[in-house]
Amino acid sequence: MFSILKQEDRQLAPSPALPLGTDHGEGLGRESSEKRDEEPADFYGLGDPAAKFSQISPYLSSRGSIIKCFRDAAEEGYKAYHLDEYDEDKNPNGISQKPLRGNVTILFLDCGNGLSRDSRGRNEKAWETKRVFGQLNQRDMQHIEPPMLQYPDWKGHRWLRDEVAGFLTYYCKAPVPLKPENVVVVNGCASLFSALATVLCNPGEAFLISSPYYGAITQHVYLYGNVRLVYAHLDSRVTEMDGRPFQLTVRKLEIALQGAKSEGINVRGLILINPHNPLGDIYSQEQLQEYLDFAKRHELHVIVDEIYMLSVFDESAMFQSVLSMDRLPDPQKTHVIWGTSKDFGISGVRFATLYTENQDIANAVASLGCLHGVCGTTQYQMAQLLRDRDWINQVYLSENHSRLRAAHAYVTEELETLGVPFLRTKAGFFVWIDLRKYLHTDTFEEEFSLWRRFLDHKVLLSCGKAFECKEPGWFRLVFSDKIHRLRLGMQRIREVLGKEPQVAKTPSPCQPLEKSIQSR
């Protein structure tokens, strides 16, 4: 149950059985004073979201006090950003936004559609195609009839669920048509995580997730659900078994699961993010199969978050939805999440969908649906949007991908010029960059202070801590923005890093790693 948990040291001692990580940090000039925090090369951890808070309000319950204080670095930055948002005209010195997942490219480049007066005329010719933004302004979107203004079926209007099923069948390449009755529509993926956590776990139980991961999931499952996360920590070292940095393997999942079990934590499911946020990884079919088999072996539910599935911008990459598999290892325990926030860049519209064959779960989530309802007219617009496959295929996706590609190319070239290593990705809106050499000591305090210096220079990045990354010094940089904003942002990053004396570390064993990272 909810209670204010005392700060506990949940870090586990490193398992002696694991050679991985024993040399971690060697030669990186770690300060001994910080050793205590970093030393355990733990491969698993347990999220304790309540641990940080002790401030009690006389007006709130104990869990209310926890909820009130729920803030993290990312949120602080987010607030700063909103107070001082960059705007070409109104606030040219404002903060250039990097960390949010919103697909800003599309949106900002869309202002020329004749509606937003102050942005009219700064559209660039090449981008004059019709886009989501314009699309939502089409005549066919302005339609109201009484059922849209009345209480809906909390799973979503049937016509919308039909459309979602058709959409997912097509884009996830499902071998057989997906069924509308397996679709539940809610106002965003956060709501889906919250609802799934609540119906799959009892208070205090947990989901397994590999870290780094999109950190907001911590709150999504905890705030209402009181469900915690068990981390399978990934790291950047490349070994025999880890062909690439931060590689997710079944072995790591096994270790984390066993660790949690030994502490008496009841793990009810596994969360996978594919394409991955923040790493940008796309799992191969074999990998997916392994993870799903692992889950089945341990009778775990699998929640697959595929919210970036259409944001694979490099044609050489192949995204495989779990819904494309001929036979799921455990279909009754496989639940897929998708939404329009990322792939259509409309995070403000609040629309997400769950696909599960398990009717118990669909119905239970639908019971919570009254708290996550989507406006009827919005449902209509989403149905219209998803139905228009010609526009999506011929206009939207190709345009979106080529812009993401261009933005990605620009940012990664700049990073290379700066000598900043990064993971080369083919999907998503972000690159996972390695700023470890700019930390004086390998601590999260250092990471945070670097993050602060970026913010002071009016550029907002997300630090690795926000993703529960085990190694300090990694940042996520979102590139889905206009080129001239990216230019400005990169310039500010350069200023900050230029002022930072790179820590004179011994010839870093990271060097080959950096190369290997870059070459991917």
Next chain:
Amino acid sequence: MEERFLHLEEQRVQLEQRRLEVERDHEFRMFSIFAQMLNILKQGSGASPGPAAPMSWQGFGLAPEDPKRSRTPQGPEQTFPVFYGLSNPGTRHLQGSPYLSNRGNDIKFKSGINDEGNAAYYADKYDEDKNPNGIINFGISENKLCFDLLSKRLSQSDMHHIEPSLLQYQDWRGHMFLREEMARFLTYYCKSPNPLKPENVILFNGCGSVFSALATVLCDSGEALMIPTPFYGGIVNNTYLYGNVQLVYAHLDSKITETNTRPFQLTVEKLEMALQRARSEGVHIKGLILINPQNPLGDVYSQGELLEYLEFAKRHELHIILDEIYMLSVFDESATFHSVLSMDRLPDPQRTHVMWGTSKDFGISGIRLGALYTENRDVAAAVANLCYFHGISGIIQYQIAQLLRDHDWINQVYLPTNQSRLKAAHTYITDELKTLGIPFLNRNSGLYVWIDLRRVSVRKRKLMVVVGEWGCSGNGEAFWRPDLDSLGSDSPPTHPTPVAAPSTYTRAPLRRSCCCFAVS
């Protein structure tokens, strides 16, 4: 006339209640034995407060933590008989799904009943042309009288505006332009002595979500809020589903005594009694919920009454949650609504929280918009952190702001039309009720009348009306019912428009029932 009738009925009711109590005691005993058996089988699965004594109907009862009991229309042949008392979580789920957690099963069961009602209505919805024998919905309190006005208004060109900021992540409390508009709107229509502040306004996708968030931050799991019965039963789910917050009932009844000058009168004495009784049983009550204008009674509290309730709450350091969602649906000059926001000085402003939404007063329940007004910064900050589960599309926020801003249209077009249509519908229904000899409470607010079917005999009709419990998903009229006897009224409507006459009820007819007349 109603009062005379109620008085005559009193004796019979008492006999009836005694019979029901005996029945229920029996059911409870059977269930307790069963529960104990189950407990032995399922030891260790959750806290077991042990079987509690059943509570009497009069005065005080605890909302069943188990949703089944709060809305079981099936009768004694069901596995779960109705009884009241503290629930025993370990014994809840006889047919629990193996895929769900205990609370997941709990939640799913709600959906089970919800499905039944939904399925019955949505599968056989009345339509003049397509399904003239379909179900007419007298159960869900929706205002269907003014769709023409609203559809037209929401289709006007000033509604069709999209700009990038509307499509991106937002301040989760709502866009500032809408919070400002809402503050102005409430200042004006609640007749606030001072301008209300936008920063005290927090927006949600419906009032159900406001209840959920407030319950979660004001109460810890297992604590309770107090509410007078009968009340809009959706609140049970809103506070319970995520919050695991129970409701303690202060039962009102139809008896007229010295202190009760009208049926179902709410007095501080009754609140005191319920509070003391609950406290003596160790139930921790954190707040009081009041609905004004009341649903389903239609009562509008006088300023003096309001002050008494507020002072009662202050005396006991209870939060007070005022649901004023019907504030503009007072359709007769004989009734004057006083918002708590109109008071010069609130007894305990830091513990007074007001909610309003567009669902009822504008008849657009499908749009999903609810607002909380609270001066308490802690409460505001805490609920704000739950807001991303209850987000509203930016496009809709823009439209609502346009709607609320248009005082000319609201005052000159919408409200006069709506109120005269409500009045006409109310007059029609109450005339019919008089002809049928069905007593009712003659109030001039809300979208419903509270009718007394205690003496009406059962008659099955093909054309059925959903009256009564619908609240599993929070979308309708559900309220505490002391009786499960099967009976209904009769007289199918001979002509379908503009208002349908009361007719047979489907599943669990009520002796005392509420019927929504705002059907076009």
